[in-house]
Amino acid sequence: MSLLLVDLATVYYRAFYSLPDTMVAPSGLPVNAIRGTLDALMHFSKQYKPANLVTCWDFDWRPDWRVELIESYKTARVAQEDEEQMPDSLGDQVDLIWTILEELGIPASGLDGCEADDLVAHFARTGPTPTFIVSGDRDLFQLIDDDKGSTVLYIGTGIAKHTVANNEYVINRFGIHPNQYVDYSVMRGDASDGLPGVKGIGEKTAANLLNQFGTMNEILKAAKAKDPSIKPKIAASLIEHADYISAADKVVRLNRKLKIKTPEINWHEPGVSSTLEELGLGKYNDLWKKTAIKVTN
Numbered sequence: 001m002s003l004l005l006v007d008l009a010t011v012y013y014r015a016f017y018s019l020p021d022t023m024v025a026p027s028g029l030p031v032n033a034i035r036g037t038l039d040a041l042m043h044f045s046k047q048y049k050p051a052n053l054v055t056c057w058d059f060d061w062r063p064d065w066r067v068e069l070i071e072s073y074k075t076a077r078v079a080q081e082d083e084e085q086m087p088d089s090l091g092d093q094v095d096l097i098w099t100i101l102e103e104l105g106i107p108a109s110g111l112d113g114c115e116a117d118d119l120v121a122h123f124a125r126t127g128p129t130p131t132f133i134v135s136g137d138r139d140l141f142q143l144i145d146d147d148k149g150s151t152v153l154y155i156g157t158g159i160a161k162h163t164v165a166n167n168e169y170v171i172n173r174f175g176i177h178p179n180q181y182v183d184y185s186v187m188r189g190d191a192s193d194g195l196p197g198v199k200g201i202g203e204k205t206a207a208n209l210l211n212q213f214g215t216m217n218e219i220l221k222a223a224k225a226k227d228p229s230i231k232p233k234i235a236a237s238l239i240e241h242a243d244y245i246s247a248a249d250k251v252v253r254l255n256r257k258l259k260i261k262t263p264e265i266n267w268h269e270p271g272v273s274s275t276l277e278e279l280g281l282g283k284y285n286d287l288w289k290k291t292a293i294k295v296t297n
Contacts, residue, residue, distance in 0.1 A: 001051035001052065001128035001129075002048065002049070002050045002051050002052070002128065002129070002130050002131070002132065003050055003051065003052045003053075003054070003123065003124075003127045003128050003129070003130075003131045003132070003262070004044060004045065004048055004050035004052070004053045004054070004131075004132045004134065005054055005056060005120045005123055005124060005127075005131060005132070005133045005134065006040075006041065006044070006053070006054070006055045006056060006133075006134040006135075007056055007116045007117065007120055007133070007134060007135035007136070007137055007140065008037070008055045008056060008057055008097075008108075008116065009057070009058050009061075009116055010134075010135050010136035010137055010155065011036075011037050011040050011041075011134065011136075011155065012033045012036070012037045012090070012093070012094060012097060013033075013090070013136075014036070014040075014136060014155060014159070015032060015033045015034075015035070015036020015037050015039075015040065016032060016033040016036070016087070016089075016090045016093070018036060019032035019033075019035065019036045020032060021089060023035055025278075025279040025280050025281070026279075026280050027279075029089075029092060029093075029279070030089045030092075030093065031093065031279055031280075031281060032093075033090055033093040033094070033097070034093050034096060034097055034100065034279065034281065035281065035284075037097055038100070038284050038287075038288070039159070040134070040155075040159045041053070041055075041106065042287060042288065042291045043159055043160065044132070044134055044153065044159075045291050045292075045294075045295050046291055046294050046295065048132050048153075049294075049295045050132065050295070051128065052127070052128070052262070052264050052265055053106060053107065053265045054107045054109055054123060054262060054263055054265070055101060055106060055107065055108050055109065056109055056110070056116040056117075056119040056120045056123070057098070057108060057109065057110035057116055057119075058110070058115050058116045059110035059111055059112050059113070059114055060112060060113050060114060060115065061074070061077075061115060062074045062077075062078070063113050063114065063115065064113075065113070066251045069247040069248075069250050069251050070194065070195065070244075070247055070248055070251050072194035072195070072196065073193065073194045073195070073251060074193055074194050075194045076191070076192065076194060077192075096275060096279070099273075099275050100273045100275050100276055102271075103271050103272065103273035103274065103275060103276075104270060104271045104272075104273050104285075104288050105265060105266060105269065105270055105271035106265060107263035107264065107265055109123075109260070109263055111258060111260055114256070114258065117137065117139060117140060117254055118254060118256050118258065119258065119260070120133055120135070120140060120143070120254075121140075121143055121254035121255070121256070122256065122257070122258040122260065123262045124143050124150055126262060127262045129148060129149035129150070130149030130150070130151065131148075131149060131150045131151070132151055132152075132153055133150070133151065133152045133153065134152075134153045134155060134162075135152060135153075135154065135155065136154065136155045136156045138154070138156070138185075139181075139185065139190075139193075139252060139254070140152050140254075141165060141170055141178055141181045142178060142179070142181040142182050142185075142252075142253070142254060143178075143254065144165055144166060144167060144169075144170055144178035144181075145167070145178060145179075146166055146167040151164060151165065151166050152165040153165070174203070174207060175204075175207035175208075175211065176206075176207050176210050176211070180210045180214075180215070182249060182252050182253045183206075183210060183215060183216040183219075183249075184203075184206045184207065184210060185252050186198075186216065186245055186248040186249055186252055187201045187205075187206040187209070187216070187245075188201065188202060188203050188206045195248055195251070195252070196244070198237055198238060198241045198244070198245065199237045199240075199241065200233055200234055200237045201234065201237065201238075205234065209230070209234075212229060216245060216249065219238065220238060220239070220242060220245070222235075223235040223236075223238040223239055224239060267292045267295050267296045268292070268296060270288055270289050270291075270292040272285050273285055
């Protein structure tokens with residue numbers, strides 16, 4: 001059995017900004033994100049034919065517990081009153097996407113206090129293998145594991161031209177193993193997530209340190225011991241940022257144990273969405289039915 005997990009926010013955001021807002025329902029409501037999201041789900045379902053498909057949602061896109069650890073976490077995306085910046089025409093579609101998925105029988109899963117990443121990681125650990133993870137978020141590269149059959153289908157390069165990110169891809173692209181990606185991200189920083197990183201350490205230095213010492217703990221030990229292979233300024237910066245490193249690790253590392261079971265799709269009984277009919281997108285009911293038939297054959 002195989003499992004397809006979809007970090008849905010990265011899908012509908014990409015759809016919204018990739019497709020023209022001239023795609024509208026009879027009411028005039030833009031439906032570009034809706035169409036793009038459904039197109040993506042059908043594309044990956046037909047290509048990978050998963051036994052199970054689960055879409056994962058941000059019920060809390062900026063959880064308090066992460067902000068308490070790193071105050072700057074995702075501040076660049078905050079609009080007002082701690083709400084995420086989102087165009088009104090996308091927000092309207094997101095609510096409809098949830099309804100449409102439920103009507104089609106596509107599992108939509110979220111949990112209070114959790115981002116989609118947390119659910120993806122939980123389902124990847126507890127679900128069947130192989131596991132394919134659809135996302136445009138590189139933080140999920142930490143879940144890649146050839147031995148466990150966990151692969152990220154990275155959509156930063158597009159849906160049809162998505163990147164199959166496995167161990168070899170991460171090693172070639174970043175010079176590290178996937179199980180080192182959290183330490184790499186913490187040191188390098190991530191402006192989009194509000195992680196400042198360790199001053200003086202970029203991608204190359206982070207990769208070199210991990211290749212030499214293996215883990216963040218060993219790197220810090222070497223820095224404190226004044227290992228001559230670490231430049232004094234880098235060693236001093238690592239020691240100075242020790243508290244940040246500890247907090248950022250907790251923010252980035254996806255290892256929360258959640259009390260939620262992996263929902264299951266019934267490919268043999270695809271649903272019919274009345275919402276799609278109302279939006280003038282009734283053809284997607286037929287397309288989804290055909291997709292389900294192709295997956296099971």
